[in-house]
Amino acid sequence: xxxxxxxxxxxxxxxxxxKTLRKSGSGExxxxxxxxxxxxxxxxxxxxxxxxxxxxxxxxxxxxxxEQLAKCMGNIERLRREMQSNQEERKALxxxxxxxxxxxxxxxxxxxxxxxxxxxRALGIEPSPGYCVFNQMDVEKKRKLDRGTLExxxxxxxxxxxxxxxxxxxxxxxxxxxxxxxxDIDELEWVNNVRKLPNLYKALDADLDKEFGMLxxxxxxxDQLAKCMGNIQRLKRELSANQAERKALxxxVLTxxxxxxxxxxxRSRKALCKKWRALxxxPSPGYCVFNQVNVDHTKKLSREKMERVVxxxxxxxxxxxxxxxxxxxxxxxxxxxxxxxxxxxxxxx
Numbered sequence: 001x002x003x004x005x006x007x008x009x010x011x012x013x014x015x016x017x018x019k020t021l022r023k024s025g026s027g028e029x030x031x032x033x034x035x036x037x038x039x040x041x042x043x044x045x046x047x048x049x050x051x052x053x054x055x056x057x058x059x060x061x062x063x064x065x066x067e068q069l070a071k072c073m074g075n076i077e078r079l080r081r082e083m084q085s086n087q088e089e090r091k092a093l094x095x096x097x098x099x100x101x102x103x104x105x106x107x108x109x110x111x112x113x114x115x116x117x118x119x120x121r122a123l124g125i126e127p128s129p130g131y132c133v134f135n136q137m138d139v140e141k142k143r144k145l146d147r148g149t150l151e152x153x154x155x156x157x158x159x160x161x162x163x164x165x166x167x168x169x170x171x172x173x174x175x176x177x178x179x180x181x182x183x184d185i186d187e188l189e190w191v192n193n194v195r196k197l198p199n200l201y202k203a204l205d206a207d208l209d210k211e212f213g214m215l216x217x218x219x220x221x222x223d224q225l226a227k228c229m230g231n232i233q234r235l236k237r238e239l240s241a242n243q244a245e246r247k248a249l250x251x252x253v254l255t256x257x258x259x260x261x262x263x264x265x266x267r268s269r270k271a272l273c274k275k276w277r278a279l280x281x282x283p284s285p286g287y288c289v290f291n292q293v294n295v296d297h298t299k300k301l302s303r304e305k306m307e308r309v310v311x312x313x314x315x316x317x318x319x320x321x322x323x324x325x326x327x328x329x330x331x332x333x334x335x336x337x338x339x340x341x342x343x344x345x346x347x348x349x
Contacts, residue, residue, distance in 0.1 A: 017044060020041055069126070070131035070135070072116050073117060079109055080280070082279075085279060095278055130190065133208070138187075144186050157200075172197070224276070226286065229273060236266070239254070241254065
């Protein structure tokens with residue numbers, strides 16, 4: 001709390017606080033001891049009054065168990081990515097390399113946090129959308145979200161939830177979340193203000209996968225990397241295509257202007273992939289496989305194509321593959337699931 005309030009308030013010393021509140025001498029503070037002793041600690045009382053959110057009846061600076069679980073899950077994902085990051089690309093970007101000492105430290109931290117998450121789960125605690133969503137959007141760990149990222153998240157929610165998502169407009173969202181009017185939203189602004197947007201908060205909670213602490217409608221960094229890699233492949237093919245054959249098929253011919261655009265997009269996407277790799281992000285199978293199978297870029301996969309994929313996997317992996325039968329695969333993938341609007345026609349499958 002002292003960190004949150006800064007120099008605005010000076011509270012009594014920890015020794016004085018404990019001596020006043022711990023009346024029984026048992027080492028613990030009872031509800032009666034807390035309520036009666038608080039009046040004798042005017043500085044602490046004033047600080048608590050300033051820090052309590054009147055709308056929710058909780059301290060802004062003290063994380064709830066739900067927020068602690070969400071934060072813990074985010075830290076596990078951050079550590080996992082650091083562990084599997086490409087060291088050469090990290091070095092090229094000026095990021096610290098993974099030493100043996102750091103690796104040991106990460107493994108220890110991950111074990112501790114995994115135990116902590118397991119304990120929270122056993123108590124029936126679910127992760128809060130606040131920290132979960134911020135961690136998912138803050139891929140580069142800048143502790144800030146820009147308007148573009150927020151706009152993409154809201155667009156994904158509206159597309160996923162349809163008419164059920166009566167989300168506030170973007171101007172209103174930015175106005176409430178960006179309380180210091182800096183143009184960016186830091187973690188504290190997001191966590192403290194997101195519940196002031198009841199429709200957005202309700203949509204976030206509805207779309208949040210509680211098991212993994214991620215929005216189903218917002219591409220994970222792994223999804224974004226896979227999508228980016230697919231776009232690079234598509235642009236390369238367009239650049240190297242036989243123009244006479246494209247013309248014969250009625251496809252647009254590659255002009256000088258289009259070539260310049262493609263080359264510029266290739267450079268930017270390659271730089272983006274390199275940066276994500278350096279952060280320990282690996283491409284997700286979902287987008288990668290869809291892009292690989294969807295050669296004609298119709299954004300649809302037929303049953304025949306799926307059969308080829310399954311057959312190739314079975315041959316490659318052999319007895320280790322325990323893949324669902326085709327009927328089950330088609331039923332699951334070619335279904336318009338209301339909570340995510342997925343189908344075999346989209347890369348979300």
